[in-house]
Amino acid sequence: MNLLAKTSLRYLPRHPWQLAVALLGIALGVAVIVAVDLANSSAQRAFLGAVDAVYGEASHQVVGGPAGIPESDYVRLRLDGGVRASAPVVEGFVSIGERAFNLLGVDPFAEAGFRTYQIGSGGQGRAWLDLVSRPGAFVLDERAAAALGLDVGDSTEVIVAGKKRPGFLAATLAAEGGRPGLSDVVISDISTAQEWLGWNGRLSRIDLRIEDDAGVARIAEGLPEGSQLLSAAGRSRQTLGMTRSFSTSLTAMSLLAVLVGVFLIYNSVSFTVIQRRPLLGVMRSLGVTRAEIAGLVLAEALVLGMVGVVAGLGLGYLLSRELLGLVTQSINDHYYYVGAASVQLAPWSVVKGIVAGVGASLLAAALPAWEATQAPPRQTLARASLEQRVSEKLGLIEICAIAAIAGGILALVVTDRSLVVGFAGMFLIVVGLALLVPGFVALLSRRLAGPIGRLAGLSTRMAIQGIGRSLSRTGVAVTALAVAVAATIGVDVMVGSFRGSVDAWLQRSLNADMYVAPPRLAGGRAEREIDPLLLRRIVALPEVDHVGYSRSVDVVTSEGVRRLLAVDMTDEYRANTRLTRGDATAAWAGFDDGSAVLISEPLAFLHNLDAGDEILLPTARGVRGFRIAGVYEDFDTGSGTVMLNRDLYRQWWQDDSVTAIAVYLEDPAEAQAFEAAVDALSAGRQSLLVTSNRDILKMSLDIFDRTFTITNVLYLLTVAVAFVGMVGAFSALQMERIRELGTLRALGFTPWQVGGLVNVQTLGLGLLSGLAALPLGVVMAWILLHVINRRAFGWQIDMSVSPSALLGALALAVAAATLAGIYPSWRMARTAPASAMREE
Incomplete structure (x- = not known):
């Protein structure tokens, strides 16, 4: 070991606080970026695992509108079209106990080549026999069954859109060796899923395995009106893309912590150089070269960085377990259902942490290392010379600050769409303004x-x-x-x-007094609707003055999912809907007569749409263009909403269902009486949520x-x-x-x-x-x-x-x-x- 290395080994242990602070700074910076990356990737991996389990080996899917596609289309496709590699699927959301699940209704005889299931308890052959022969039979992951206290053969209630359906646990899926994405999936026969969801004779989609482009074109041409052929991988990418902005924002926040950590590392390393300036001056006088001194400083930073990275990786893993719950909760609240997710170590996350920690340490040490080699030996022995040089450098630092700010502003104005460029511009401006702080402090x-x-x-x-x-x-x-x-x-x-x-x-x-809707498990799915007979009885209650009907569904397009909000526009709702683009008088006239639709502000901005443009939507009679009359204010976190007249929706989607009603009471003081009346009417028929505007406001802000x-x-x-x-x-x-x-x-x-x-x-x-x-x-x-x-x-x-x-x-x-x-x-x-x- 040479003398230079010995000086480091003597110096650092004699300054334990300084050593601890440097290591803690590196560890915290690495921990934040690793924790965010692991939480993001684990949530995405949980979603992709569920998609992989549900989509299986399908290359393409035939999908319809909110009401699905007729079973006869599947029969025609498989028999007349000769597409043997096809499987019908009914999808929805159900709850058992207090837990929500994806419902996957399948035809066991058509599943070969699409999805594989490893049965734990219940027996493989017996499980599939029970699925097709026993009403209400379903299969569940054995861990989920244990959490619910269910054993094979137990009967239970399955809740669908507030309605209780009889269920029977026919078998469980093996946790070990099985697909992890099936932990939040209830699997049933097609007929059971249709009965639970009220989708008799209808399918959610048809999964296909198509080997060549010619086959894709042939099948697409033969599809009936209202159906479309989409890539299965493309659908999952579109859904996952909805959270890309959310994930990017979290990553940017973690990088800000790393930026602060870089300042901290620089401060620690530079101080070790400053304290040893007299010693370094003596070394230079005794013949130690500049390169050797620079190497000493950088080697110390490298060792600190590596030790800090090891601590940061462990701390980041522990922190990610806490952050994952917050990330998945936000995704479940705003985007799609992720289900239970666990932190999974990803090599790329570890690499990011190592690069961030070691790279930041070396970057932060580069300037002190350079500074330690530049001053003549005599000057390094004088403390005043250092402060004088720092003061002289303030002008250069301010020039760099102005350049960084200018670069940041340029990045912000060069494009108004790219989120990554936006973050880059913000970081340049932050760094530029930060470089002005020392001069500001000195002046003040x-x-x-x-x-x-x-x-x-x-x-x-x-x-x-x-x-x-x-x-x-x-x-x-x-x-x-x-x-x-x-x-x-x-x-x-x-x-x-x-x-x-x-x-x-x-x-x-x-603006209504009360709102009535079935419980919401996940986004505006078509199975979420109020029982028609119950709806008529609620509207006829004596406490009701008038109501506003709405239907909220998702439609799948080649550009992603679009939310449709079909409403019977009340005067109160119209008065409180703020149009940000388009002539209000003409927009409402077009909306009322069904010649145009309104779109939300997020949809307009993210897809570069404006009043007067046309938006393509898949209907029950094929893809049709609708004129956009105006853009309305909305804070939706999805991919955007299209609001249309309910008569127009019924005409093109052939769906008369109602998702929710806004109730305007004769006397607002009768709210409790109205809620009690609805509970009495719905008891034993359908569970409905009756919520006041104040309660919805509180829940939304929560x-x-x-x-x-x-x-x-x-x-x-x-x-x-x-x-x-x-x-x-x-x-x-x-x-x-x-x-x-x-x-x-x-x-x-x-x-x-x-x-x-x-x-x-x-x-x-x-x-x-x-x-x-x-x-x-x-x-x-x-x-x-x-x-x-x-x-x-x-x-x-x-x-x-x-x-x-x-x-x-x-x-x-x-x-x-x-x-x-x-x-x-x-x-x-x-x-x-x-x-x-x-x-x-």
């Missing part, structure tokens, strides 16, 4: 030192002046704290503005708050990374100033005065960091609202800056810096002057 500390010193005394003036004179040690830590606090401001303002807009939109939209829980967690972790950096920087700074503070003690300063000097300096650093974070946070909020959210979801949100958010962020910065300075001030106050002034 110089300007404030005099006035504050005259008011608060000499020691306070010394503390404020010391802020600007120690930028080589505190500049990066202050910048990291400013970025972290700015992130909290940006998120607070973004979430507050978004919540205010959603609240106002819900207040306008929820879902909103739940969605942003993960955002808040990530930004708290970012602040934690910055806080660790502040503790390390302040501890190292005060350790280096030990002789200076010892001299003050020898000149008559009391321990309280020394501790107060340190505390004032840390408080001042926190205050200046907070002040620098305010404009940075507001800029970040504007970009998040008007660029990121717009590109990701198509929403148009008015920005509202709450003074409490700014004051809270300022208080957070001051509190973080003050807490970070407690230990250094306590230690300095307890150090005896003689030991503090003793040379090593």
Whole structure:
């Protein structure tokens, strides 16, 4: 081992706090990015596993409209068309106990070559015999059955759209060696699924295995009106693509934590260089080359990075287990049903963590390594020369900052669609503004030192002046704290503005007194409808003045799923539906006479549609174009909604079902009497949710708050990374100033005065960091609202800056810096002057 390596081995163990802070900073940064990546990939893998289990080996699917396709189409396709590799499927959503499941109705005799099932209890042959011969028979994953307390042969109730159906557990699927995607799937015979869903004589889709393009073209040409042939892989990609913006946003948040971690690593590595400048100067004088010194610094950073990565990977795995629940809950709330997911280690996530940790460490160490080799040996022995060089570099740093900001602005204006480019632009602007923080802190500390010193005394003036004179040690830590606090401001303002807009939109939209609908297990599926006889009885109740009917279904297009909202427009609903594009008078006239439709703002933006354009939709009579009369305000998180007159919907989709009714009461005070009457009417027939507008508003805002829980967690972790950096920087700074503070003690300063000097300096650093974070946070909020959210979801949100958010962020910065300075001030106050002034 050479002498240079020995100096590192001696130095680092003698500074355990500094070593711990550097490792913790790397570990936290790696942990956040690995945790987010694992949570995202595990949720997606759970979905793809379910898709793989349900779609099986199908290459293509024949699908219809909301009412499905007739069974006769399958018979014609298989017998007359000669497509033997085909299997009928009925899909839906059911619940058993308190748990939701995907329902997969299949024909066991046509399943060969599409899906394989490994029966655990019940016997393979007996299970399929029971499925086709016993009413209500179904198969369930053995772990799900155990969780529900069901054994093979048990009878149970299956709930479908609020209606109870008799069920019988014929067999269980083996957990070991079986398909993991089947853990949230109920498998039944076609006839059982049709009976449960009320889909007699209809199918959800027909799975096909087609080997060549000629076969695809031949089958597509022979399909009847209302049916279309789609790629099975394309359908799963489209569904998964709905969450791409959500996943990208989480990844970007994790990268912000890594950015703060880079500042922290840079601060730790650069401080080791600064503290050893005299030693490095002696080495240079004794003949050690610049390359050897640079290699020493980079080697230390590499070792720190590798150790930090190992700790970060373990911490990231533990954190991902907590984040996964939040991610899957958000996906279930807004996109599609994922079911139970478990964290699965992905090699690519580990590689990302290693690259981020080691790469960030080397990147952060590059500048200190370069700086350590540039100064002549004589200058490295002088402390003042370093601070002078740092001050001289502020101008160059500001030029780099302006260049980064300009690059970020250019990235934002060069395209108004790409989410990745939007995030890149935001990060460039954040980095650019962050580079201005040290200069801002230096300028403000110089300007404030005099006035504050005259008011608060000499020691306070010394503390404020010391802020600007120690930028080589505190500049990066202050910048990291400013970025972290700015992130909290940006998120607070973004979430507050978004919540205010959603609240106002819900207040306008929820204008009826009560809403009645079947329980919702997952998106607006066609099986979710109110029993027609029950509907007529509810409408005839004496408490009811008038009602608004709506039908909400999903239709599958070549571009993805479209939500159709067919409504009987009431005067109240019309008055509170805000059109953002299109002439209101002409739009409503076209809507009323059925010559046009309205589309939601997300659909218009994400697919570049506008009033006057045409949108293609699959109907019961084939694909048809509908003229867009206007665009209405909506905060849907899916792929967009088409609102149309219910008469127009009935004409083209041949569906008279009702998903929900908005009830306007004779007297709003009769709400409880109405709810009791509906419960009495529906008892034993269909379970219905009767909800007031206030309750729906509360539930909607609860879902909103739940969605942003993960955002808040990530930004708290970012602040934690910055806080660790502040503790390390302040501890190292005060350790280096030990002789200076010892001299003050020898000149008559009391321990309280020394501790107060340190505390004032840390408080001042926190205050200046907070002040620098305010404009940075507001800029970040504007970009998040008007660029990121717009590109990701198509929403148009008015920005509202709450003074409490700014004051809270300022208080957070001051509190973080003050807490970070407690230990250094306590230690300095307890150090005896003689030991503090003793040379090593």
